[in-house]
Amino acid sequence: MDHVLLDRDTLRVVLAVVELTVAPIVAMIWMRNRDVRGVHWWIGTSVFTTIGFSVPILFSLSASDARFVNDFFGIMALALMLQGTLVHRGKEALAKAGMFVLPLFAIVLAAMMVSVYGQDASRYIVFDPLVILITLAIGLHLAHWSRPVRFSARNLSAFYLLALSAAFFVRWSVVLASDNKAEVLANPFHGYLYLVLISVTIAWNCCIILMCNESAHTKVSDIANTDPLTRLPNRRSFEVNLHQSIESARRETNRFALALIDLDEFKQINDRHGHPTGDQMLVEFAQRLKRHARTTDFVARLGGDEFVMIIRDAENPQKLSSIIERLKPYLNGTVLLNDVPVEIRVSIGGAIWPHDGEHPREILRHADMRMYEDKRIHKMRG
Numbered sequence: 001m002d003h004v005l006l007d008r009d010t011l012r013v014v015l016a017v018v019e020l021t022v023a024p025i026v027a028m029i030w031m032r033n034r035d036v037r038g039v040h041w042w043i044g045t046s047v048f049t050t051i052g053f054s055v056p057i058l059f060s061l062s063a064s065d066a067r068f069v070n071d072f073f074g075i076m077a078l079a080l081m082l083q084g085t086l087v088h089r090g091k092e093a094l095a096k097a098g099m100f101v102l103p104l105f106a107i108v109l110a111a112m113m114v115s116v117y118g119q120d121a122s123r124y125i126v127f128d129p130l131v132i133l134i135t136l137a138i139g140l141h142l143a144h145w146s147r148p149v150r151f152s153a154r155n156l157s158a159f160y161l162l163a164l165s166a167a168f169f170v171r172w173s174v175v176l177a178s179d180n181k182a183e184v185l186a187n188p189f190h191g192y193l194y195l196v197l198i199s200v201t202i203a204w205n206c207c208i209i210l211m212c213n214e215s216a217h218t219k220v221s222d223i224a225n226t227d228p229l230t231r232l233p234n235r236r237s238f239e240v241n242l243h244q245s246i247e248s249a250r251r252e253t254n255r256f257a258l259a260l261i262d263l264d265e266f267k268q269i270n271d272r273h274g275h276p277t278g279d280q281m282l283v284e285f286a287q288r289l290k291r292h293a294r295t296t297d298f299v300a301r302l303g304g305d306e307f308v309m310i311i312r313d314a315e316n317p318q319k320l321s322s323i324i325e326r327l328k329p330y331l332n333g334t335v336l337l338n339d340v341p342v343e344i345r346v347s348i349g350g351a352i353w354p355h356d357g358e359h360p361r362e363i364l365r366h367a368d369m370r371m372y373e374d375k376r377i378h379k380m381r382g
Contacts, residue, residue: 011194012070016053018198022205023050033212035219041084042208048077049201068117071127072110078134079105081204085141088211121175128172135165153210160203167196227301229279230286238300238308242360245298245310249353257314257352259324260367261289261331264345264378266305273340280337285344292330308367311350320350347375 023046030043052073056066079102086095116123143158144150171193225237233241245256263285270278282305289307293299298310314320331346349371351357356366 007191011191011198012053012066013057015194015198015201016050016057018201019046019050019053022202023047026205026208029209029212033216036088036212036215037090038084038086038088039208039212041080041087044080045077045084046205046208048073048080052077064117068113071123072113075109075127075131075134076106078131078138082134082138082141085138089141091141121178124171124175128168128175131168132165132172135161135168139165153207153214157204157207157211160200160207164196164200167193227286230283230301232286232290232307233298233300235300235302238298238302238310239360241298241300241310245312246353246358246360255315255352255354257311257320257323257350258363258367259309259311259320259327260349260351260364260371261307261309262347262371262375263305264347264375269342273337273342277337277340277342281335281342281344284335284337285331288331288344292327314350314352317350317352317355320352324348324350345378347371347378349374 026046027043030039033039052070055061055073056069061069083095083098083102086098112126113123116126139158139161142154142161144152144154171189174187174189225233225240227234242258248254249256263281266278266281269281282301286299286301286307289309290299293309294311296312300308302308311320311323314323328346328348332344334341334343336342349367349369351363351366351370353363357363
């Protein structure tokens with residue numbers, strides 16, 4: 001490639017134009033997605049990068065001053081990016097520490113830069129490792145490590161940041177190995193590094209937009225599939241899971257069971273203590289049910305005082321009955337709601353696929369019949 005095309009002053013202008021073009025778009029995305037954790041810090045990243053590469057051009061700063069402004073705001077932009085990543089990933093302790101560290105970091109960084117900046121390239125030996133450490137930290141915290149590895153905006157962002165770390169590591173190695181630090185400033189690699197910076201800047205801003213979109217999609221999906229009171233999966237989510245369980249059991253020739261759970265005398269509790277107490281009771285019961293269900297089971301609220309559990313490994317009626325009888329003592333009992341003791345009693349009806357039917361309606365009907373039979377027995381016993 002012609003080295004004239006890699007002139008750093010030209011590429012610095014290109015990077016400034018890219019930021020000035022993209023930053024307003026990212027800001028607009030932020031205004032529509034303010035509830036996305038960490039996104040305001042990432043907007044700060046774009047603002048600092050824009051300042052770092054636009055101010056020297058707009059005010060015709062000298063080469064030395066331009067490098068100072070570029071590097072100071074560039075490194076601070078990375079620090080804000082790391083802070084936003086910690087907030088986004090829910091690293092609360094580290095994010096709180098970052099709130100106190102950032103101002104101190106800015107002061108120390110400015111003082112260090114004043115002491116070392118000049119025409120010599122030795123400053124890269126000090127500051128490139130700092131850039132490498134910050135970008136590596138962002139990439140490692142941002143990446144989605146659970147298996148299988150997903151192709152997502154977070155992982156794509158981490159890839160670009162790790163590539164940026166590699167580029168800065170190459171420059172640091174070149175400077176470290178050079179005998180004449182002044183001559184290193186003329187090395188054409190600086191131009192290639194700017195190309196990487198331009199690429200990562202565009203990619204990062206695009207990934208912010210994608211992460212906001214993913215977050216919005218997840219929020220919509222959560223609203224559609226989660227019961228707003230108990231935060232358990234709702235009827236729609238249960239129906240999807242039931243169909244998936246049936247298909248999986250057919251492929252693997254397995255059996256699974258369904259347990260339909262109803263709160264006894266819930267209407268009387270609502271009438272006696274009021275609907276807010278009834279709602280608190282449902283929340284408490286949902287937490288109790290989720291806490292004592294096994295990790296392989298699926299728990300959902302169908303509506304009202306009716307809950308359901310898909311039990312993966314109940315091969316016969318005897319095992320299902322044993323599971324239900326072990327579960328009841330954990331679900332029954334007295335709970336204190338608004339300083340009022342309320343007694344929780346449940347009726348449970350179970351059914352096994354395909355013994356009680358292969359279609360979702362059939363297995364639900366059998367579970368419903370047995371649940372009302374259990375409720376009838378409770379009433380007879382008083």
